[in-house]
Every structure is written in structure tokens, then in C-alpha cells.
Amino acid sequence: MIAALLLAGCTTPAAPPTPRSAAPLVLPDGYADPGRTAPPVPDCETPEGRARHDPRRTLDPALLASDAAGRPTGAALARIRAEGLVVGVSQTTPLLGRRDQVTGRMEGYEIDIVNRIASRLFGADLAPDDPRLRLVTVPTGNRLVALKTEKNRAARRADPKLADVPTVDVVLANVTFSCDRVANHDIMYSTPYLVTNAGILTRSGAESRDSLAKLNGRKVCAASATTSIADLMAAREATGIRPVSVPDSSECLMLLQRGVVDAVYTDYPVLQGLHLQDPGTTLVDLPGQGGGAAGLAMSKDHDDLIRFVNGVLAEMRADGSLAQARQRWFVDEVRAARLGEPVPPLGLPPVSYTG
Amino acid sequence: MALVRREFRAYLRRTEGRLAVFAALAAAGAVLFGLVGTTALRQRQAELDEAVDRRGALTSAALDVYRAFADADATSLDAVLVDQQRSPGLQQAFRDDVSHAVDALREAAVRDADGGSAELVRRMTELVPQYVQLVETGWTATRNQQPVGTSYLAQASFLVRGEILRSADELRGEQVKALTEAQRAASTQSWLTYLVGVLLLVVLFAAQRFLFHRTRRKVNPGLVLATALTLVPLIWLPAALLVAAHHVEESVVRWERVVAPLAEARKLGRSADGNEARILIYPAAGDIIALKADLGRIRALIEETKPITDAEPGPERERVDQAATALHAWIAADEALDPESPLPYPRTAALVTPPEGDVKSHAEQVDEHLTAAITGYTAGSVEATASARGVLGGLDVLFALLAGGAAIAAPAGLWPRIQEYYR
Numbered sequence: 001m002i003a004a005l006l007l008a009g010c011t012t013p014a015a016p017p018t019p020r021s022a023a024p025l026v027l028p029d030g031y032a033d034p035g036r037t038a039p040p041v042p043d044c045e046t047p048e049g050r051a052r053h054d055p056r057r058t059l060d061p062a063l064l065a066s067d068a069a070g071r072p073t074g075a076a077l078a079r080i081r082a083e084g085l086v087v088g089v090s091q092t093t094p095l096l097g098r099r100d101q102v103t104g105r106m107e108g109y110e111i112d113i114v115n116r117i118a119s120r121l122f123g124a125d126l127a128p129d130d131p132r133l134r135l136v137t138v139p140t141g142n143r144l145v146a147l148k149t150e151k152n153r154a155a156r157r158a159d160p161k162l163a164d165v166p167t168v169d170v171v172l173a174n175v176t177f178s179c180d181r182v183a184n185h186d187i188m189y190s191t192p193y194l195v196t197n198a199g200i201l202t203r204s205g206a207e208s209r210d211s212l213a214k215l216n217g218r219k220v221c222a223a224s225a226t227t228s229i230a231d232l233m234a235a236r237e238a239t240g241i242r243p244v245s246v247p248d249s250s251e252c253l254m255l256l257q258r259g260v261v262d263a264v265y266t267d268y269p270v271l272q273g274l275h276l277q278d279p280g281t282t283l284v285d286l287p288g289q290g291g292g293a294a295g296l297a298m299s300k301d302h303d304d305l306i307r308f309v310n311g312v313l314a315e316m317r318a319d320g321s322l323a324q325a326r327q328r329w330f331v332d333e334v335r336a337a338r339l340g341e342p343v344p345p346l347g348l349p350p351v352s353y354t355g
Numbered sequence: 356m357a358l359v360r361r362e363f364r365a366y367l368r369r370t371e372g373r374l375a376v377f378a379a380l381a382a383a384g385a386v387l388f389g390l391v392g393t394t395a396l397r398q399r400q401a402e403l404d405e406a407v408d409r410r411g412a413l414t415s416a417a418l419d420v421y422r423a424f425a426d427a428d429a430t431s432l433d434a435v436l437v438d439q440q441r442s443p444g445l446q447q448a449f450r451d452d453v454s455h456a457v458d459a460l461r462e463a464a465v466r467d468a469d470g471g472s473a474e475l476v477r478r479m480t481e482l483v484p485q486y487v488q489l490v491e492t493g494w495t496a497t498r499n500q501q502p503v504g505t506s507y508l509a510q511a512s513f514l515v516r517g518e519i520l521r522s523a524d525e526l527r528g529e530q531v532k533a534l535t536e537a538q539r540a541a542s543t544q545s546w547l548t549y550l551v552g553v554l555l556l557v558v559l560f561a562a563q564r565f566l567f568h569r570t571r572r573k574v575n576p577g578l579v580l581a582t583a584l585t586l587v588p589l590i591w592l593p594a595a596l597l598v599a600a601h602h603v604e605e606s607v608v609r610w611e612r613v614v615a616p617l618a619e620a621r622k623l624g625r626s627a628d629g630n631e632a633r634i635l636i637y638p639a640a641g642d643i644i645a646l647k648a649d650l651g652r653i654r655a656l657i658e659e660t661k662p663i664t665d666a667e668p669g670p671e672r673e674r675v676d677q678a679a680t681a682l683h684a685w686i687a688a689d690e691a692l693d694p695e696s697p698l699p700y701p702r703t704a705a706l707v708t709p710p711e712g713d714v715k716s717h718a719e720q721v722d723e724h725l726t727a728a729i730t731g732y733t734a735g736s737v738e739a740t741a742s743a744r745g746v747l748g749g750l751d752v753l754f755a756l757l758a759g760g761a762a763i764a765a766p767a768g769l770w771p772r773i774q775e776y777y778r
Contacts, residue, residue, distance in 0.1 A: 104700030
């Protein structure tokens with residue numbers, strides 16, 4: 001006993017473990033947990049308000065005035081022909097709109113539509129760097145503020161930071177139809193050029209993660225203030241998921257790759273573009289869930305431009321070029337990447353005009 | 356015991372007793388004077404040494420950390436906007452910037468291991484690997500035509516601006532404050548030394564007066580010598596400290612009114628350079644306004660230094676003027692960034708990326724001239740501090756010798772008079 005005590009007394013106490021500092025987790029600007037949805041718009045809470053700001057209301061191209069040469073005319077069209085067409089696009093959504101940062105050239109389904117509109121407007125196909133067509137990246141979250149409407153002008157006056165959002169004639173950046181957007185920005189959509197449902201992108205692995213219910217307790221990412229994050233917030237109770245949001249869905253892919261989130265939830269074609277960038281992910285289609293129709297957004301004051309754009313879309317539907325473009329980007333491109341057989345894009349709904 | 360006390364009191368009432376007390380008081384006072392003065396001088400010398408060596412180096416390291424990371428931020432973004440053949444050069448510049456920043460952090464960590472900056476340095480150091488990884492991943496993805504690369508670069512830029520540069524700025528602020536405080540503390544007058552010196556003079560004068568009354572000897576050479584040895588440091592110490600204070604003030608003024616605004620301008624310049632590239636890579640509302648506000652602030656900061664820089668013609672002032680000219684050209688070029696009339700992408704890219712070959716962009720020119728001016732004015736500031744240190748150099752030894760001499764001279768002068776009473 002004494003020997004044991006002596007021995008214990010002589011033993012040097014173990015040095016306390018050196019505290020190891022953990023690398024702090026760095027999150028993107030605008031990361032929100034739980035996710036941030038768009039504030040509700042009171043006008044869109046009532047049937048009358050929803051009817052007043054119906055995103056499907058659009059103008060008939062047949063009523064567009066033409067000059068003696070048969071060329072479509074109008075105040076906005078005349079200005080655009082003189083000053084050039086400025087289009088707000090997304091540059092981070094492969095298949096829809098992606099920019100080569102060095103050459104500045106853009107490509108994708110939406111860019112095909114823009115090029116067709118420009119060629120009809122200026123009477124000939126434009127060279128890639130033709131200054132008459134300017135594709136401008138508008139700040140995420142403020143895309144529709146870029147349109148020239150009275151409400152947007154008021155918003156710019158109220159928030160000085162919005163002064164440097166470029167002003168554009170058209171926004172073509174997967175803007176899904178929404179009463180809120182029509183009510184908040186005084187915009188009018190074209191007829192739809194894309195109809196989608198939602199999907200889930202997860203890291204590939206043994207565990208099945210093909211529905212929101214199977215992501216119980218896990219972080220699922222979507223872009224802030226979109227219909228996708230609204231869907232996730234609504235599904236939180238039933239599925240136990242943890243919705244988080246970032247300003248741009250491309251940032252969701254980064255968070256997925258860095259292991260910060262476990263899945264990305266948004267429109268299926270957008271996810272196809274993210275999937276192409278990371279073959280280590282698995283893409284799941286969710287038919288009948290989420291998504292919606294997307295159209296080109298324009299100022300509701302530019303009747304002639306809206307009619308003109310609808311006319312070009314109608315022409316593209318009629319000659320099959322719209323369907324061909326969808327086939328090229330969402331099927332052929334995906335198939336060429338050898339990432340499994342792509343789900344064919346949804347067909348477009350029949351068109352109706354209200355004025 | 357009571358007898359001894361009585362005898363001692365009686366002794367003190369006698370002339371030889373009083374003289375012995377004066378001798379003891381003068382000796383003790385001179386020793387105290389020497390100790391207080393020497394300590395005060397050594398303290399000030401140490402503070403100036405610290406200002407010149409440690410604080411100065413730390414401040415330079417803090418400035419380097421900021422500049423290197425701000426450079427890295429701008430370069431990381433420029434690297435994806437130029438063609439593939441030019442990209443490796445910018446990537447290497449980024450890696451050099453980070454390496455330089457890490458060296459500066461290491462320097463700061465070594466020189467201030469236990470100081471208040473250690474936490475800031477640790478925080479920054481921990482974030483560096485993640486920052487580099489985000490940038491390198493972003494480059495690889497962008498090179499493979501994957502837009503997610505821009506998300507990585509945006510995240511990296513957010514990290515460096517929101518965390519690293521903020522900490523670097525805090526570190527710089529702390530070090531500049533500590534440096535100027537150390538410099539000012541080093542040139543304050545030593546009132547305690549003067550008080551002890553004056554009390555010693557009073558004792559010496561009283562001893563002289565007492566001796567005159569009792570012995571009718573007009574002058575005691577020992578006391579006169581002790582008085583002179585006390586007076587000399589009492590006159591030159593405040594004079595030396597005044598001269599040192601003048602040099603220190605010159606240095607502090609350079610730091611506060613020239614180096615600090617120029618460093619702030621350079622910092623904003625690097626931030627504006629990064630903002631330009633961000634406008635193309637991941638635009639956010641307010642980018643162009645922030646860019647133009649930054650450029651306006653740089654102009655104001657350069658103007659702020661004019662009253663001092665204009666008064667001293669020389670290479671540094673020329674550099675400040677050249678920076679102002681380059682800035683003017685930069686502001687004029689960025690007028691083209693008009694949200695009302697957005698430029699085509701290739702024109703914007705050409706505007707915001709470094710030109711090919713040896714030609715430098717406006718941003719690089721502003722940075723280069725400001726860096727040269729900051730280096731020159733910093734050297735001038737350090738030189739002024741070194742001059743202050745030079746004024747005080749060796750004075751502690753001299754002070755100790757003079758006070759020691761006074762401590763010996765006063766009792767030595769009184770000793771023959773005391774002895775007379777024991778013959």
C-alpha cells in the first residue's frame with residue numbers, strides 16, 4: 001500500500017491534452033438556416049388579387065401593329081432597334097444559361113430563345129459579339145428589379161443599393177410564373193417556354209435518398225425566396241427535413257460538394273445542369289411535385305415587346321425549333337455526358353391570350 | 356535604549372550631528388535621484404526600442420497581411436476572367452500573395468506571441484487553408500466550364516472580405532495604436548525625477564547655508580560640485596526629452612496623417628479591384644455603387660495627406676501625385692460602368708482585368724505608387740523614432756555617473772568639516 005502510494009506520488013501527472021482548434025465552418029453570404037422564403041404578398045392571398053395578378057395573362061401577337069414593310073412596330077420595339085436589346089440572364093445554370101467567363105459567350109436553351117428573338121427583331125442572325133444584343137447578368141434576388149416598371153423605379157428610389165442593378169428589356173432566367181412577382185414588379189410574362197417539376201440532387205451512395213421523406217433530419221438546400229424553398233418549408237413538418245437557402249442554386253451544389261448540405265431541391269432542368277458538373281451526385285425526378293411554368297418576364301407597359309416575344313415563341317413552337325432546342329439541351333447534352341438516361345422534358349401547355 | 360536615543364538626539368542638536376545628517380541626506384537623495392532618473396531613461400529607451408523594432412515590425416506585418424490578402428482576393432477573381440494562357444501567371448501571383456500573407460502572419464505571431472494580437476493572428480491563420488482550398492477548387496471548376504466554380508470563388512471572396520481582411524484591419528489598427536502610444540509614452544517628461552532632483556538641490560542648498568552660518572566658510576567645494584552634478588542632468592534631461600518628443604511627434608504625425616490614410620487608400624484600392632471582377636463573376640446589387648464610393652474615398656484619403664506631403668518635396672510626394680493621377684484615370688475608365696447602359700461582356704472584362712504584357716492596370720498603378728509612398732513615409736517615420744532613440748542613447752549611464760558623483764561629492768565635501776569637531 002505504502003509502496004503504491006509512493007509510486008503514485010512519484011509519477012508525473014499526465015499533461016493535459018493540447019486543445020486542438022477546429023477549422024471554423026465558412027458559409028456563403030446570404031446562407032439561411034432555416035431557409036428564407038419570399039415575404040407573402042397580400043394581393044395574392046385573395047382570389048380577386050390572384051385573378052388581377054394572374055401570371056398566365058399575356059398578350060396576343062396577332063394584335064401587334066406592323067409598318068408598311070410588315071415589320072412589327074411599337075414604342076419599345078423602336079427604342080430597342082435603335083439602342084439594342086438588353087436581356088437579363090443567368091450565367092450559372094448550365095443547359096439553361098451558362099457563360100464562358102473568358103470569352104463571355106453564353107449558351108443554353110434560354111440563350112437559343114434570346115438569339116431567335118434578336119434575329120427576328122433585327123432582321124438577321126446576329127454574330128456572337130454583336131453589340132445590338134447584350135446579355136447581362138443581373139444580381140441574384142434582384143433580377144426582376146432590372147425591368148423598367150413603375151414599381152421597380154419606386155423600389156430603386158427607396159433602396160440606393162438597387163440603383164446599380166442594370167436595366168434590361170427582358171429577363172430570361174428560369175423565372176417561374178408567380179402571382180407575387182407580377183404583383184411586386186408590375187411585370188407580364190410571355191407564354192411559357194419551359195414547364196418543369198421538381199427534383200432532388202444528392203451525393204451518390206448506398207443509402208437511398210430519392211424523396212424528401214428519406215432526407216429526414218438532413219439539410220436540403222434551395223435558392224432563397226423561390227417557390228422551391230417555399231415547397232421545402234411547407235414539407236418540413238411532414239418529412240422532418242431541415243431546409244436551408246442560399247441566394248443562388250449553384251451555391252447549393254457547392255454546399256453539397258463541401259458536405260454542408262445533403263441534398264439540393266429545385267426545378268429538374270436546373271438540377272440536370274448541376275448534375276452535369278458533378279458526376280458523383282445522383283439526380284431524382286419528382287413528377288407532379290413542385291416546379292411550374294417559366295416565361296420571359298417583361299415590363300407590363302411594353303405591350304409591343306410582349307406581343308413580339310409571344311409571336312417569336314409561337315413561331316418557335318410552330319416550326320418545332322423550341323421542341324428541338326429542349327431536346328438538344330435537356331436530352332442530347334445530358335446523354336452525351338453519360339450520366340444515365342435523361343428524363344424527357346415536359347411538353348408545353350396550350351397557349352391562350354387575354355388581350 | 357532610552358539613553359541611546361537621548362544621546363542620539365543630543366548628537367543631532369550639535370553642529371557635527373547636523374552636518375552628518377546633511378551628508379547622509381545628500382548622499383541618499385543623490386542615489387535616489389540617480390535611480391529614478393536612470394530608470395526613467397531606461398524605460399523610455401526600451402519603449403523607443405520596442406517602437407522601432409517590435410511595434411514597427413508588427414505594424415508593417417499587419418499592413419502586409421492586409422495587402423497580401425486583398426491582393427489575393429482581386430487576383431483570384433481576375434484569374435478566371437483572362438484567357439487560359441494568362442491564367443497561370445495570375446494563379447501564381449495569388450499563391451505568392453497568400454505565401455507572403457502567411458509569412459507576415461508568422462512574423463506577427465513570433466513578435467507578439469502573448470500580446471493582444473495573438474487571437475487575431477490565430478483566427479486568420481486558421482482560415483487560410485480553407486480560403487486557398489475554395490479558390491483552387493473554384494479555378495479548377497471554372498477551367499472545366501463548370502459554373503459552380505464561381506460559387507466557390509464567391510464564397511472565397513466572402514470569406515476573405517468578411518473574416519480575414521476584417522481581422523487584418525483590426526490587427527493593423529491595434530498595432531498602429533500600440534505603436535503611436537508606445538512612441539508618445541517614450542517621450543513624456545519624467546516629473547518624478549525632477550521632483551527628486553529639486554528636493555536634492557534644496558538639501559544641498561540647506562547644507563551650504565547651515566555650513567556658512569556655523570563656519571563662516573562661504574563655499575564648500577564638495578557641496579558646490581554635488582549641486583553642479585545635480586543641476587546638469589536636471590537641465591539636460593527635460594531638454595533631451597523635448598528633442599525626443601519632437602522627433603516622436605514627427606514620426607507619429609507621419610503615421611497618423613500620412614501612412615495611415617495612404618494605407619487605408621491602398622486597402623480600398625485592392626477592395627475596388629476585387630469589386631470590379633465581382634461585377635462580372637457574381638454580380639450583387641450595390642457592387643457598382645460600392646466600387647465608385649471606394650474610388651471616391653481613395654481620392655479623399657490621398658487629398659487628406661496633401662498638407663503634409665506637399666510640404667516635403669521628394670520621391671514619396673511624387674509617388675503620391677502619381678497615385679492620384681492613376682486614380683483619376685481609373686475613375687474615368689470606370690465611368691463606362693453605367694447600369695443604365697450595360698457594356699457588352701468582353702468590354703467589361705477588358706476594363707476590369709489586368710492588361711496583357713507589362714502594361715499595368717489603373718488599379719495596379721495606384722497600388723504600386725501608394726505602396727512606394729507608404730514604404731518611403733514609413734521609413735521616414737521609423738527614422739524619426741530612431742532619432743528620438745538616438746537623443747536618449749547613453750544618457751542613462753551618464754545620468755547614473757553624475758548622480759553617483761553627487762552622492763560622493765556632497766559627503767566628501769562635508770567630511771572635513773565634521774572631522775574638525777573630533778580633533
